Amino acid sequence: MLGAIGLDARQESAYRALVALGAAEAADLAHRLALPEPDTERALRQLEHQGLVARSSACRGRWVAAPPGVALGALLTRQRHELERAELAAAVLAEGYRAEAAAGAGSAAHDLVEVVTGASAVAHRCLQLRLGAAEEVCALVTGRPVAAPGLDDEAAEKTAGRGAPYRVVVERRVLSLPGGTAGVSAALGGDVQVRTVERVPAELVIADRGPAMVPLTGRGAEPAALVVHASGLLESLSGLFEAVWREALPLRLGAHGMPEEGRAPGPDAVDLEILSLLLAGLTDASVAKQLDLGLRTVQRRVKGLMELAGVTTRLQLGWHAYRRGWVARELRE
Structure with missing residues (x-):
């Protein structure tokens, strides 16, 4: 839970235990956490560096927890400032990228597409597209998606309440799967329009009219996907989605x-x-x-x-x- 402010699992466990005890020696804390004493010492030194614990001045070898309201509040404030700077840097980079894409009509073909291989890499890249969209995410989803937006619990948790509105077209057989309609609604959140057709021509995800993601391999092979940036191919994929969307039947x-x-x-x-x-x-x-x-x-x-x-x-x-x-x-x- 405290990983968002830079603590790993071992550091968080040590800090929580020390807060509960008030103060403890490293050996006692290591026994309580079922960790080797050197690892516990290392975690305490790292927590000390972050201002979450301190060495006791009254008893040599004892560690004291800093008040969570003060210590964690300071870390949260620092984290917010770092996020604000990261957002500013991302905005500057995004503006530079858009300017380069607009001026790069003569870019090499390999700069317009990227190949992503491996199940985890494909899922991560797809999640990146979904979370990074500001205006709209468009998707075509088959009954057994390879690279389309994952309608799974992990993706639903990460995207809950975040991101842009969705327009999604699903194959009719998705509605016959156990929990099919509930899965679509839960995974994509409240701001989503869903339509259905008998058969989706291809799996597809488009974030803010580009980039787009399409699968390269069939089932049984190692998952791979093609990420398409600004190009004639991207325009064709966008046109494909809009054509399917117009003919699809709305679902409530x-x-x-x-x-x-x-x-x-x-x-x-x-x-x-x-x-x-x-x-x-x-x-x-x-x-x-x-x-x-x-x-x-x-x-x-x-x-x-x-x-x-x-x-x-x-x-x-x-x-x-x-x-x-x-x-x-x-x-x-």
Whole structure:
């Protein structure tokens, strides 16, 4: 937890133990932490350098913890100042990079692309693109992504509440996977528009209209991806995403709960999620599984929607849903 201010696990454990004890000798602390005494001594000296512990003036060989509110507050302040300087340096470098890219129409081809190999390197680079985007992240996601944005717990934790809005197109089979819709919504956060098509032509991630990331290898081989910078290829990839996005069917992903009291009669959030998934091609049973609802609940709600729309078939319900704006296909320019 204190790694953000420069402490490793051993230093943090030593400091926490010393705070709990108030003061202790290195040997006692080493026994408490189940660490070799030389390693504990080294950690204490490093903590002393950071102002978190001090040698006792009353008893030789004893170490005393500095008050956390004062000592950690000073480190946090220093860390904030260092982050501000790093942000300023990053902004200067980014401006220089954009200027060079704009003037570099004659750059060598190898400067416009980079190859990333290895599962961890691909995942890290993709996460970099997602976290570094300021305006928008666009992505095409297949049922079993190789290099598209990882819809996993680790990526979700790192990007929670951070980064730019998302526009994502997923293959229909993603919606049939266990927790498919919940996984997309949780991994990408609240500011996300999701659409679905029968088949995505290629995996793709584009951050702020560039760079873009596409996979190079198929499943079974070592993961690799191509990162494309400003070029005609990047423009083509952006055009591909926009073409797929225009033809994709919108999905409503959100927290399905009870309708608000006192609101005007009409479909609530759960109704709209059910309707969205049905229009995407899922069966009643699949919708019930995705939304953690009973099959009879889904069927009852669909019947209620048909009565609300004044129709007798599901085909008519789909047409009325578009006509009434229940599943609007709004495009973001």
